[in-house]
Amino acid sequence: MTFTVWRSPLRSPWLTSVLGVVLLVLFALVIVTGFLSHAAYMPDLPHNAIVPAGRDLPLTFGWPTSPSWLYALTQGVHTNAGLVAIPFLLAKLWSVIPKLFEYPPVKGLGHAVERLSVALLVSSAGFQLATGVVNAQYWYPFKFNFVVAHYYGAIVFTAALVLHVIVKVPAMRRARATRAELPTAQLTLSRRGLFAFTTAGALTLLAANAGQSLGGPFRRLALFAPRREAFPVNKTARAAGVTAAMVGPSYRLALRGIDATSLSREQLLALPQRTARLPIACVEGWTTTQEWTGVSLALLAEHAGAPGARELHVESLQPRGVLRQASLSGAQIAAGLLALRVNGEDLPLDHGFPARIVVPALPGVHNTKWVSALTFRS
Amino acid sequence: MGLRAHLPQLILLPLAGWALLQLLGFRGAGNAALWLAGAVVVHDFLLLPAYSALDAVARRAAGGAINHVRVPAALSLLVLAVFWPSISGASDGAFRRASGISHQGYFTRWLLFSAALFAISGALYLVRRTGRDPAT
Numbered sequence: 003m004t005f006t007v008w009r010s011p012l013r014s015p016w017l018t019s020v021l022g023v024v025l026l027v028l029f030a031l032v033i034v035t036g037f038l039s040h041a042a043y044m045p046d047l048p049h050n051a052i053v054p055a056g057r058d059l060p061l062t063f064g065w066p067t068s069p070s071w072l073y074a075l076t077q078g079v080h081t082n083a084g085l086v087a088i089p090f091l092l093a094k095l096w097s098v099i100p101k102l103f104e105y106p107p108v109k110g111l112g113h114a115v116e117r118l119s120v121a122l123l124v125s126s127a128g129f130q131l132a133t134g135v136v137n138a139q140y141w142y143p144f145k146f147n148f149v150v151a152h153y154y155g156a157i158v159f160t161a162a163l164v165l166h167v168i169v170k171v172p173a174m175r176r177a178r179a180t181r182a183e184l185p186t187a188q189l190t191l192s193r194r195g196l197f198a199f200t201t202a203g204a205l206t207l208l209a210a211n212a213g214q215s216l217g218g219p220f221r222r223l224a225l226f227a228p229r230r231e232a233f234p235v236n237k238t239a240r241a242a243g244v245t246a247a248m249v250g251p252s253y254r255l256a257l258r259g260i261d262a263t264s265l266s267r268e269q270l271l272a273l274p275q276r277t278a279r280l281p282i283a284c285v286e287g288w289t290t291t292q293e294w295t296g297v298s299l300a301l302l303a304e305h306a307g308a309p310g311a312r313e314l315h316v317e318s319l320q321p322r323g324v325l326r327q328a329s330l331s332g333a334q335i336a337a338g339l340l341a342l343r344v345n346g347e348d349l350p351l352d353h354g355f356p357a358r359i360v361v362p363a364l365p366g367v368h369n370t371k372w373v374s375a376l377t378f379r380s
Numbered sequence: 381m382g383l384r385a386h387l388p389q390l391i392l393l394p395l396a397g398w399a400l401l402q403l404l405g406f407r408g409a410g411n412a413a414l415w416l417a418g419a420v421v422v423h424d425f426l427l428l429p430a431y432s433a434l435d436a437v438a439r440r441a442a443g444g445a446i447n448h449v450r451v452p453a454a455l456s457l458l459v460l461a462v463f464w465p466s467i468s469g470a471s472d473g474a475f476r477r478a479s480g481i482s483h484q485g486y487f488t489r490w491l492l493f494s495a496a497l498f499a500i501s502g503a504l505y506l507v508r509r510t511g512r513d514p515a516t
Contacts, residue, residue: 057402088462099428115389121420122396128419139483140475141465144415146408155416157399161392168388190439190446199451203458210459225489226463228471231481238480352480 015177021094028087035080047329067337070362074283078215081287089203126159138286214288229288242320256375259306284366296341311378319372448505452497
């Protein structure tokens with residue numbers, strides 16, 4: 003028995019399966035890039051894990067430093083493909099809504115498991131899209147930690163999606179052969195019209211946001227992107243609790259390896275300088291490419307008596323917060339910079355004066371600002 | 381139908397269950413559970429019935445011009461829903477504290493965007509109607 007309110011003849015297994023294929027491609031992109039982002043934070047290095055190591059899946063690897071725009075690409079795909087998926091998910095749920103009100107609701111154990119996996123899938127899909135969308139816009143109407151919840155939510159979502167695909171492949175195969183003629187007289191929208199409508203929604207969201215992921219002239223075209231400034235500040239010095247006194251003439255960078263020394267900003271500027279055009283790419287999906295000048299981390303490792311160091315612990319003047327410190331790998335030390343200047347001028351305080359880390363392809367927040375200490379380990 | 385046929389369920393459902401239990405072991409567990417259940421309830425029992433009802437009303441009112449109302453209205457509401465924190469200013473406090481600047485102009489841009497959609501859609505309708513019926 004089904005209710006007669008769901009009477010649109012547009013709904014069919016064929017329509018659902020085609021929308022399902024589109025969604026599968028989009029969700030595969032979102033899932034792969036999402037877990038890549040988790041790995042890019044290198045949670046196996048000290049102080050980097052936000053999800054505790056003992057409660058995580060062992061899926062980390064050495065995140066590369068080349069190409070420099072790698073994290074901008076993966077995170078740009080993650081956030082924008084997530085937005086594009088929203089209209090397709092709405093359309094797909096619309097196409098199957100009569101199933102929710104079928105009677106009896108459960109027809110045996112197999113069916114119960116299938117219904118449970120669908121409930122998990124819809125619930126986790128909504129959860130992941132909603133938390134991701136609001137987090138990128140700095141709205142936190144929830145009491146849980148976003149990183150933790152979005153990570154475990156992703157595991158629930160991935161498991162439920164894979165299960166759903168396995169269960170539904172035979173139904174999709176059958177549905178492909180059942181594309182029936184529609185009673186056009188009753189329709190206000192054709193099948194092609196529905197796809198065009200859904201695609202228009204997806205392209206609208208993409209155009210509204212993608213400029214912040216592309217940067218440059220595209221940024222101003224992204225009418226509703228959270229980050230439309232040319233050189234965004236993720237966190238101001240004031241928000242981080244870094245004061246002018248902390249970065250004044252008394253500032254010294256503590257350098258530790260085999261030897262422990264400290265360097266003033268003038269001494270850092272007197273060392274050989276390197277200039278590189280590198281992006282800062284945020285987990286929220288925005289990116290900004292600037293010309294950074296400073297001392298290579300490999301050179302500072304030599305100064306600390308630890309040439310070829312395999313690990314670097316970076317600390318910030320920022321007094322509190324999980325991200326006041328981060329650890330970098332040997333490859334990141336080899337490719338990275340302790341930036342002192344940006345675009346030919348001293349770093350602005352909000353961009354990390356007196357010195358900040360800039361490493362190619364590193365998630366934005368691990369490019370620690372207001373660096374107070376570097377500890378190299380071999 | 382042996383164990384092998386059910387292997388995916390036997391691996392994937394416990395994995396999802398493990399992740400749910402982990403999530404519920406952190407701060408705000410009750411709130412996370414509320415959001416997970418809320419996602420289904422809000423979509424299936426509020427959002428979908430609400431837009432279906434709105435669509436039924438619009439169909440009756442707009443008749444043959446329904447898609448010229450439906451499409452711009454849906455795109456406008458979609459943008460409003462997805463960028464609600466920025467457009468409504470709900471996120472402005474947290475955004476200003478973090479970045480030092482305001483989420484400004486989003487509401488105005490949404491109004492202009494919506495007006496442009498309806499204007500284009502209306503113009504297309506007039507062009508089509510004139511094309512169909514040269515006498516008017």
